[in-house]
Amino acid sequence: MEELFKAIGDENRLRILNLLTDYELCVCEIEVLLDLNQSNVSRHLGKLKSSGIISSYKDGQWIHYRLSDEFKKxxxxxxxxxxxxxxxxxxxxxxxxxxxxxxxxxxxxxxxTSDKDRVQVFLEGELERQIFLEESKNEK
Structure with a gap:
C-alpha cells in the first residue's frame, strides 16, 4: 500500500494516470500530451508499472501503457x-x-516521431477551438 501511495504522490504521475484511466497510450503520446520529455515520462511510467498501477505490452517498436487489470479490480x-x-x-x-x-x-x-512540434501545435489549436466554440454557444 505504501508503494502505491508513493507512486501516485507525484504530480506528473497523477497527470499520466489521469490519461491512462481512459486511454491506452505509448511514451511518445504521453510526452506530447503532457509536454514532458521522453526520459521523464519513461521514469514515471517505470514507477507506476513497478507499483502495479499500470501494465504494458510491445507492439513493434511501440510500448503501450494502460491501467493494469489488477489495479482496476x-x-x-x-x-x-x-x-x-x-x-x-x-x-x-x-x-x-x-x-x-x-x-x-x-x-x-x-x-x-516525425514532427512532435506540429502535433503539439495542432492539439493545442484544436483544444482552443473547441473551448471557443463552447464558450460562444454558452453566451447565446
Whole structure:
C-alpha cells in the first residue's frame, strides 16, 4: 500500500494516470500530451508499472501503457476518489480533452516521431477551438 501511495504522490504521475484511466497510450503520446520529455515520462511510467498501477505490452517498436487489470479490480474506491476529487480539476480536464482530440484524430506515433512540434501545435489549436466554440454557444 505504501508503494502505491508513493507512486501516485507525484504530480506528473497523477497527470499520466489521469490519461491512462481512459486511454491506452505509448511514451511518445504521453510526452506530447503532457509536454514532458521522453526520459521523464519513461521514469514515471517505470514507477507506476513497478507499483502495479499500470501494465504494458510491445507492439513493434511501440510500448503501450494502460491501467493494469489488477489495479482496476482492487482499487475501485481509489480510482473513484481520483476521478471525483483530483481529475476533475481544470488542468486535468484540459489534458484529458487534449488526449481525446488526439485519439479521435488521424495522428499517430509516427506523426509524433516525425514532427512532435506540429502535433503539439495542432492539439493545442484544436483544444482552443473547441473551448471557443463552447464558450460562444454558452453566451447565446
Amino acid at each position: 482492487n482499487s475501485t474506491d481509489l480510482l473513484k476518489y481520483l476521478r471525483e476529487q483530483v481529475f476533475n480539476r481544470s488542468a486535468y480536464v484540459r489534458e484529458l480533452r487534449k488526449c481525446k482530440i488526439y485519439i479521435d484524430s488521424p495522428l499517430s506515433c509516427q506523426d509524433i
